[in-house]
Structure formats: structure tokens, C-alpha cells
Amino acid sequence: MLKEWYEIKGGHRLEGTVTISGAKNAAVAIIPAAVLAGETCVLENLPHIQDVQCLKEILEELGVTVDYTDGDCMRIDSRTLTNTKALSEAVSSMRASYYLLGALLGRFHEVELALPGGCVIGARPIDQHLKGMRALGAHVELDCERNIVRAKAERLIGAEIYFDVVSVGATINVMLAACMAEGNTVLCNVAKEPHVVDVANFLNMMGASVKGAGTDMIRISGRPRLHGCGYAIIPDQIETGTFMIASAATMGDVIIKNVIPTHMEAISAKLMESGARVIEGDDGRDFYLRVIMNERPRPINVKTLPYPGFPTDLQQPMMAYLCAAAGVATINETIFENRFNHVKELRRMGASISLKDNNTAKVKGIPALRGADIYATDLRAGASLIVAGLAASGTTNVHNIHFIDRGYEYLDKKLTGLGAQILRKEK
Ligand code: EPZ
Numbered sequence: 335m336l337k338e339w340y341e342i343k344g345g346h347r348l349e350g351t352v353t354i355s356g357a358k359n360a361a362v363a364i365i366p367a368a369v370l371a372g373e374t375c376v377l378e379n380l381p382h383i384q385d386v387q388c389l390k391e392i393l394e395e396l397g398v399t400v401d402y403t404d405g406d407c408m409r410i411d412s413r414t415l416t417n418t419k420a421l422s423e424a425v426s427s428m429r430a431s432y433y434l435l436g437a438l439l440g441r442f443h444e445v446e447l448a449l450p451g452g453c454v455i456g457a458r459p460i461d462q463h464l465k466g467m468r469a470l471g472a473h474v475e476l477d478c479e480r481n482i483v484r485a486k487a488e489r490l491i492g493a494e495i496y497f498d499v500v501s502v503g504a505t506i507n508v509m510l511a512a513c514m515a516e517g518n519t520v521l522c523n524v525a526k527e528p529h530v531v532d533v534a535n536f537l538n539m540m541g542a543s544v545k546g547a548g549t550d551m552i553r554i555s556g557r558p559r560l561h562g563c564g565y566a567i568i569p570d571q572i573e574t575g576t577f578m579i580a581s582a583a584t585m586g587d588v589i590i591k592n593v594i595p596t597h598m599e600a601i602s603a604k605l606m607e608s609g610a611r612v613i614e615g616d617d618g619r620d621f622y623l624r625v626i627m628n629e630r631p632r633p634i635n636v637k638t639l640p641y642p643g644f645p646t647d648l649q650q651p652m653m654a655y656l657c658a659a660a661g662v663a664t665i666n667e668t669i670f671e672n673r674f675n676h677v678k679e680l681r682r683m684g685a686s687i688s689l690k691d692n693n694t695a696k697v698k699g700i701p702a703l704r705g706a707d708i709y710a711t712d713l714r715a716g717a718s719l720i721v722a723g724l725a726a727s728g729t730t731n732v733h734n735i736h737f738i739d740r741g742y743e744y745l746d747k748k749l750t751g752l753g754a755q756i757l758r759k760e761k
Contacts, residue, residue, distance in 0.1 A: 336760050340732040340746060342723035343755035344705055348586035350752045352577055353620075354593055355381040355743040356406065357570040360529035362430035363506045364536045364567055365389045366437045369398060369412040370514060371540050373562030377408045380567065381743040384736070391424050392431055419446040426450050426481065428740075432460060432503065435485060436510030439472055443487045451481060454712045456670040462501045466508030469493040470515050492517035492556055500525050500640045505552070506533050513542035515556040524552050527641040528597045532568045539563040571597040573742060574623070575648040576717050578602070580749070581625040582610040583655040583725040588752055591622045598623060600644040604652070607634045608659070633661030633699060638669050650676045650718035657685040658725060659699030666694045676715035679708040683726055702727050710734040713741045720745070724754055731759075 356379035366389065368375040380386055380402075390400045390408070396418075399411040418438045425431045426448040438445035449460065464474050464483070472487040492515045497504055502525040510533075512519035524530070526548050534547030540563050543555040574593045581588035582605050595602070595614045602612040602623065608631040613624040633656065638646040646669035656663040657680055667673045674695060677687050683703040688696045705728030710716030716738035723730030732738075735758070738745060746756045 338735055338758060338760045340720065340723070340735055341757045341759050342720070342730045342732065344723055344726035344728060344730060346724070346753055346755055347584045348581050348588050348724070348749070348752040348754060351589040351591060352748050352752055353591045354569040354574050354577070355379075356567045357529055357532065358383055358385060358572070358741045359502070359527070360532040360567045361386050362389060363433050363529060363533045364565070365393070365408070365410065366431070366433035367510050367533060367536060368410040369393065369415055369437045370441050370510065370537075371560045371562045372412055372441065374409060374411040375540070375562050376564040377410065378406060378564070378566040380406045380408050381570065382406070383743050384740045385428055385430060388424055388428050389431070392420060392422065392434070395422055395424070396420060418442045418444050421446065421448045421482065429453070429458065432463065433507055433510060435463060435467065435483060436507035439467060439485050439487065440490065440511040440514040443490065444485065446482060446484045449481045449483055454675055455673040460503070462497050462499055462504035463507045466495050466497075466504060467511055469495045470508070470511055470519070472511070490515035490556070492519040492554070494520045494522070496522040497524060502527050502530060505530055509534065509537065509544060509552065509554065512554045513537050513544060513556060514558070514560065517556055519554040519556070521552040521554070522550065524550065525640055526550070528568055528571050528594065536565050539565050569593055572645060572647045572714070574598055575601040575645065576651050576721070576742070578605060578612070578623060578625045579648065579651045579655050580721050580724055582608070582627040582631065583658070583721050585627045585629070586752070587624070587626045589622050589624045591617070591620045593621050593623050595621055595623060600642060601648060604634055604636060604644060608632050608656075630699070630701070631655060631659045633659040633663040635664045635666075637666040640669070646670060646673065647714050649673060650714045651721045653677070653687070653695060653697060654680060654718045654722040654725070656697045657683075657687070657699065657703055657722065658701065659697065661699055663697045663699065664694060665697065668693065675711040676718040679715070679719055680722055682706040682708055683722055683730070704728050705730040707731045707733065710737045713737050717742065724749070724756075
């Protein structure tokens with residue numbers, strides 16, 4: 335098997351302009367959601383990332399016609415969908431395939447789905463997803479031996495559902511099933527992330543009636559059928575934040591285009607608190623954020639929370655940035671129980687980080703990290719190591735970059751365009 339890694343010669347400040355791609359976590363929900371239409375949906379602004387490619391293969395295995403040739407546009411024709419059993423290796427290889435649970439149950443009232451296990455950042459149970467499907471009237475059984483879930487419903491009837499945990503996945507998955515249930519559904523204690531709102535907007539474009547996405551309560555009035563539509567997904571909040579942090583970490587000056595500034599408020603606030611300048615602008619076509627940094631970051635305290643709080647997906651890149659702070663910073667991870675796997679890699683670069691209860695990190699800043707051979711363990715840990723390599727003195731080799739390919743489109747090309755010395759190597 336080909337081994338690939340990024341070789342980064344650190345210490346070069348990022349300068350110039352970069353354009354953000356479509357949101358991974360919107361794309362991986364909207365692509366499965368498109369099968370609710372039973373007609374053709376045309377999706378634009380999809381990022382060219384491994385997870386999107388994988389979902390294309392999964393839909394094709396179900397008999398859906400997917401055309402993803404020109405640019406960032408995908409045509410999904412689910413009239414030809416015949417199979418409601420998604421049990422392949424591809425399905426269990428990625429988490430977001432679990433959105434097929436809500437989509438296939440919503441349209442066909444039956445589904446059999448292979449589930450991914452937990453992953454390195456936590457157990458990632460789906461109890462809230464199943465609670466929602468059962469509340470709508472589905473009979474759901476989880477075969478823990480084979481990691482398969484089966485759901486079947488004579489009828490799906492709208493219900494009032496209170497989520498015990500604020501869950502992006504459960505909020506979206508139950509929304510998918512409820513939008514074709516009979517009658518009204520009220521979802522309480524829901525996730526409010528930008529991609530939750532984007533999925534709701536897409537469903538409404540297909541003729542669904544989903545109100546209140548982005549607030550604590552979502553009201554859905556079921557429809558007997560949905561229709562095809564065209565839709566462009568939002569820019570990626572987490573990719574935007576990653577470039578904002580990379581600019582600050584390299585004492586750079588970067589204009590980040592095709593962004594939605596309100597999605598970035600928590601990151602902008604924290605970067606400004608650490609001494610960066612964040613300027614919001616509009617070039618007549620796109621909103622942009624400009625991030626300028628001229629000194630070592632001041633130490634700050636970061637606590638991850640559901641949106642609009644500081645996103646857990648940027649906790650890891652933020653930690654890499656704070657490794658060079660002029661003082662002691664603290665990072666409290668409240669969403670996932672094991673999202674500090676990047677710490678041991680940052681320590682290889684000289685970082686001084688102590689952990690408490692595996693959810694709080696104390697980062698004692700040093701003048702600069704030094705280059706090393708480091709290993710990504712998950713997507714955003716990979717992003718963290720890239721930020722560390724860009725800021726470090728000397729050469730850093732970031733391995734296991736297949737994790738990074740899952741969620742960042744053309745990352746090395748975009749960074750090279752900003753003056754980074756980054757090469758994708760293989761042997
Ligand atoms: C989504 O994961 C994202 N993935 C994650 O991004 C992101 O970190 C996470 O939301 C939080 O924002 C996609 O959108 C594909 P959750 P999801 O359900 O939906 C617990 C990335 O890097 N929980 O909001 O799986 C769960 O264990 C990825 O792009 C239950 O207990 O996250 C976690 O502690 C990583 N029961 C918390 O809720 C459930 O049924 C939040 O998880 C569901 C979740």
C-alpha cells in the first residue's frame with residue numbers, strides 16, 4: 335500500500351488569499367438526504383473530498399444514479415433506488431453513512447444499515463438517533479454483534495422528541511425521517527450548527543416543511559412526498575477556522591474568501607483575544623475574513639461547546655496554535671471523551687502539554703515548536719499537526735494523511751498558494 339505523507343518546511347508566514355470549499359458536514363448529510371426525493375437533485379459547491387466520493391459509491395450500490403463529473407456539481411437520481419440494505423464495507427467505513435437510516439426509513443419505511451464502530455475521538459453512540467426513529471413509530475433493532483441496525487415502520491407518525499444530548503447527527507437523522515412522516519414533529523434540545531440549518535434548507539427546497547432549524551426547537555410538518563431540486567451547500571465553517579488559525583500560527587496575513595462570518599464568531603473572538611486581528615469584509619461578491627498576526631499569541635482559555643460555542647472540530651488546530659503562546663493556555667473539551675490524541679504528537683515537537691481527566695489540557699507555551707515526524711490519528715488531529723508543522727522551525731513530516739484527505743479539499747495546493755512549503759510525498 336502506497337505510503338503518503340506531507341513534508342512541511344516550517345517558519346514561513348502564510349500570506350495571500352484562499353477560497354473556502356463547500357462544507358463537508360453539510361455535504362455528507364445532504365447527499366444521503368437527496369434520496370428522499372425519489373427524483374433528481376443537483377447539488378453544487380460539493381468539496382472534492384474522500385467522504386463525498388465514498389457516499390457516491392454507497393448510493394450507487396443502492397441503485398441510485400450519481401453523476402459527479404463536472405466541477406463541484408453532483409446529480410443524484412434516486413428514481414432507480416431499489417435496495418434499502420446498505421451493508422457494504424464502504425458504508426461501515428464512514429460515520430455519516432448513518433444518515434441513510436433517516437433517509438431510507440423516511441422514504442421506504444424500512445432500512446438495514448451497517449454502522450461504523452466508535453472511532454478514536456470517542457465511542458460515538460447512536461442511541462439518540464434510534465430514540466428518534468422509535469418515537470416516530472419505527473421498530474428498530476441494533477445487532478451489536480454485526481454492527482448492523484434494522485428499522486421498519488408500518489407508518490411513520492409525527493411526534494414530540496426531546497434529545498437527551500445535543501447531537502448534530504441525531505438532529506439531522508431524525509429530521510430526515512420526520513419530514514415524510516404523517517403529521518407534525520417537534521424536535522427539542524437540538525443541535526444548531528450551520529450544517530443542520532443547511533440540511534433543513536435543502537429539505538425545504540425539496541418541498542418539506544422544516545421550521546426553526548438553528549434554534550432550540552425544530553418543527554416539521556410531514557409531507558407524503560418530496561421532489562427533486564437544485565441546491566448549493568454552504569462554505570465549510572471548519573475549513574475556514576483551520577485557515578484562520580493557520581494564518582495566526584504563522585504570524586501571517588491571509589484573506590479567506592467564500593465564508594459566512596456569523597458562523598465564525600467563536601473562532602474570531604478567540605483569535606482576537608489571543609492578539610490576532612480579524613477583519614470582516616465583502617468584496618462585492620464574497621464575504622471574506624482577513625486574519626493578521628504579528629506576535630506570539632497571548633495565552634487564552636478555550637472550552638468546546640455545541641454551536642454557537644467554540645467548535646470541537648477546531649479544538650485540535652487551536653491547541654497547535656497555542657503551543658507557542660506567551661504563557662499557559664487551557665483547553666477544555668466537553669463534546670467528545672477522547673479528543674486529545676494529537677497531544678502526544680505535539681509533544682514530539684517540543685510542546686509542553688499536561689492533561690487532566692482527559693478533557694482538560696494545560697498548554698505551556700514555548701517560543702517555537704521544532705520539526706519532527708508526527709502521525710495523524712483522525713481528521714482534525716491531522717489538521718492540528720499541519721498547523722504545527724507550518725509554524726514550527728525546521729522540517730515536519732505529517733504521516734497518515736489519508737485522514738486529512740477525508741475532509742480537506744486540495745489542502746496542500748491551497749497552503750502552497752499562501753506561501754507554505756508543503757509537499758505531498760509518497761513511497
Ligand atoms: C458531527 O458528528 C460531526 N460529523 C463531527 O465532525 C463533529 O465533531 C460533531 O458533529 C460535533 O459537532 C459530521 O457531521 C459528519 P454529535 P456527530 O452527535 O453527529 C454524543 C469532523 O471532524 N452522542 O453531535 O457524530 C456523542 O458521543 C467530525 O468533521 C450520544 O451520546 O456528533 C458526542 O459526545 C468529527 N448519542 C456528542 O453527543 C447519540 O446518539 C456530540 O456528538 C449521538 C451523539
